[in-house]
Amino acid sequence: MFANLLSDERGLTSCYYKDASFSQAVTIENYNGGDFYWKQDANGYRLLSESEWEYSCRAGASGPFWIQELNYNDHNCDLHCTPGMMPSLESVAWFSGNKMSPEGLDTTKPVGMKLPNPWGLYDVHGNVDELCWDCFDPYPPMNDYENMDGTISSGCDKVGRGGCWGSDPYMCRSAARNGMPPDAREPALGFRLARSLP
Numbered sequence: 497m498f499a500n501l502l503s504d505e506r507g508l509t510s511c512y513y514k515d516a517s518f519s520q521a522v523t524i525e526n527y528n529g530g531d532f533y534w535k536q537d538a539n540g541y542r543l544l545s546e547s548e549w550e551y552s553c554r555a556g557a558s559g560p561f562w563i564q565e566l567n568y569n570d571h572n573c574d575l576h577c578t579p580g581m582m583p584s585l586e587s588v589a590w591f592s593g594n595k596m597s598p599e600g601l602d603t604t605k606p607v608g609m610k611l612p613n614p615w616g617l618y619d620v621h622g623n624v625d626e627l628c629w630d631c632f633d634p635y636p637p638m639n640d641y642e643n644m645d646g647t648i649s650s651g652c653d654k655v656g657r658g659g660c661w662g663s664d665p666y667m668c669r670s671a672a673r674n675g676m677p678p679d680a681r682e683p684a685l686g687f688r689l690a691r692s693l694p
Contacts, residue, residue, distance in 0.1 A: 497527035499689055503540025508691075511535055511542040528679075534629060541689040546630040546655045546673070548690065553620040553658065553670045555613040560669040561621055562613040563588050568665055577664060587611050589622030590661040591668050604661060604683055621668040624686035625656040625676070632675025653677055660684035 500510040500522050512522040513533045522532060534542065544552065555562050565584040572581075577593035579586070586594045588611045595602050604624055612618045631652035653675035659668030661684055666672060676685070 497522050497524060498687075499541040499543065502689070503538075506540075508540035509535070509538040511538040511540045536692070539691060539694065541691055543627060543629040543687055544690050546628040546657065549626065549628050549657045549688070550670055552615065552617055553613070555615040555617070557614075557670070560665075560671075561585060561588070562670065563611075565665075570666070582665060585621065585665060585668070588613070589619070589659075589668055591622040591659060592662055592664050595661045602661070604686075620658055621670075622659050622663060623661055624658070624684050625660045625663075625674070625682075626658045627676070627678070627685065627687045628655040628657055630655045632673070656685070 497512075500512050501524075503510050510521040511534055513535060514520045514522060514526055514530060516533055518533065518535045520526070553562060557563075559565075560568055561584075563584050565582050567582050568585065577591070579594050582593050585591065590605050590610065605619075607623070608618045610619065610623075613620055632655050654677070656674045656676050657672070659665075659672060667674070
């Protein structure tokens with residue numbers, strides 16, 4: 497609904513509809529429940545697909561994060577992360593390792609307080625979990641969004657990516673994912689909007 501309202505405000509074509517013929521746009525009156533359809537050739541705002549999100553987060557990197565964190569491994573910092581343990585990750589993300597620092601204060605932060613990735617995107621690791629368009633199904637291959645049919649059925653849990661200010665580093669990795677109901681309301685949950693290129 498938010499993406500469609502923003503698209504309408506800026507004179508763009510809505511991306512989300514309640515019917516497969518794209519005649520009934522998602523609005524404030526009908527956004528709650530049922531099936532949703534993504535009109536993939538629309539020029540309006542939309543959620544990223546899961547593979548688009550990961551591609552954007554990585555910005556060409558192939559490691560656990562877009563920034564190299566030499567102190568990270570699969571066996572450290574799961575429960576007892578403290579400020580200073582992962583300085584590179586702390587420079588780009590709000591997560592469990594710095595949430596209680598003087599700047600952290602255990603809450604969501606305004607975007608842009610940490611360094612952006614090489615493509616200029618802020619807070620792709622930590623701060624808030626970001627909802628993607630996809631249902632939380634088996635992990636898709638990179639760039640599989642080109643083969644999506646754009647339909648989301650009711651009852652589908654959405655994919656959350658990026659981790660949040662309370663997440664341990666393993667949940668902030670570029671490849672980490674979790675599922676959550678699309679109507680979830682949490683202080684550490686958000687979304688990132690995109691527009692398709694013509």
